Amino acid sequence: MTSAAEPRAATAAPAQAPRGAAARALRAQALPYLLLAPSLIFLAVLFAVPFVQTVLLSVTDGGRLSLANYAKMAGDLNFTLSVRNTFALVLTVIPVQIVLALGMAMMLQKLRFARDIVLWIWTIPLAVSDLAAGLAWFAILQDSGYLNSVLYSVGAISDPQAWLSYETPSTLFLGIAAAEIWRATAIVLVILVAGVQLIPREYGEAAEVFGATPWQRFCRITLPLLKPSLQTALILRTVLAFEVFAVVYALGGRNFPVLVGEAFVWQHENQDYGVAAAYAVLVMAVSLAATVVYLRALRVPREQQS
């Protein structure tokens, strides 16, 4: 922009014009910053300020610096349980989602007809709220729900079975994991499909000419070139998975404590903002650590970046 405006100002401008031209060039230079400013200010106010506030809130107690909130959090009955549950969910759900979405993206590439409609169906859960997803799976798994109806009609059970009670923690866990996998695989799929579209077809064709099997082509060409997309998908999904809350609440209520759920309870019911903030900081720290790990582990080579 500036390179086009400056020479014109230097050569074509008559005696009194330079000031106007210079002002115009300056304005053209400032324009992108003016356009970015509103969004930057907004994000600063709604991200930076609450971030600092949360950290402060978590390390103060009655106006003095103290770790009392963290001690209270760690001493709570549900704390260990919620940490364990959240990590178990993340570690179960994310690998399944990545493998499933990779498989779906590869299937879409091979699909010769009805590709658009299949792609649309597979991305439907993207639009579904986590609360609604939890409720849909609740329809299936509740005592007089559809899973029990099927089991009954094939003769596997004679009475409704409870799957989601606190007495059946393992099936409750599986139900929540299934609902999470059902709901959030779509976003991974969308990111991977967008990434696959950026890979030039010639690479795969060349490998085929040289006799690479489909599996070799997938491992040696598609997967390495998909690294930036995988990185984005993993970061986004992991951060959101550590925030899992509404799905859990819809299926198990309080029977399955998770980190953000505990933050919600401390904030909303116990009205103890300090402990809630401590939970939030913990979730944040875990998310950041995961992000750093992904950035390191899936480092994208310079030449592939732009």
Next chain:
Amino acid sequence: MIAARRLVFATGVVALCAWVLLPIYLIALGALGGRAAVYQWPKSFLPVDASLSTLGAFLAVEGIWHALINSVIAATLCMVFSIALGAPAGYALARFQFRGQSAYRLLIMLTRAFPLAMLALPLTVSFIRLGLYDRPLGVALVHTALALPFAVLISSSLFMGIPRELEEAAWVFGCSRLEAFRKIVLPLALPGIAAAAIFAFVISWNEVFAASVLTVRERTLTAYLLTVLSESPVHFRLAGGLLLIVPSVAFIFAVRRYLFAMWGIANR
């Protein structure tokens, strides 16, 4: 051999479609099944006497309409804010080379790595002080923080798709920058901007945590459902779930073409 492999492939595709569609079908069945279906055991998988009576009864519950309207207000405000703040930034990213561009992009992506709990909790205190607590406007502001990065990314990929030459031609013919934007770029970008707006709407419509923390009486639909969940009968929960699902799925269907543009850009 090839036929067998093709059959396996087709079965896989169909099975995955069923995996996605079945839960939605079943929640619809439960929500529309009428009084008989609620107490039926074992449940039928076919819509025997589907009726809107359960859904109607659900909508007649006190507070539902109010929550529904609050949800629409918050989502509409979120949509307006996201576009008003995001589209100019997207235009700047698409049309200018300037220092700090990549830093801004990084910042936008980084906001996605922030847990929402981190934002929503202290905002409760600030919002009470500012008179924004328990109002759809306050909820909309937090939701805008979620939706804005997407609005920036979608609109920047949109403006990149509109040839710069069209705009330059308009300048040559004497249009100012603003006029050229309004007469040439805007009409071409409008469908995509509408898509970005719809994404923002859906993000707000679906969000549970912040909406629940920041409201008490003026609840949005998600916040309302979350709080009454444990004391509601099963068919009401399902009706509420269906009510949440239908509009957002319809909206995303309308803008499905733009889904991929956003993520192709985000990774570059």
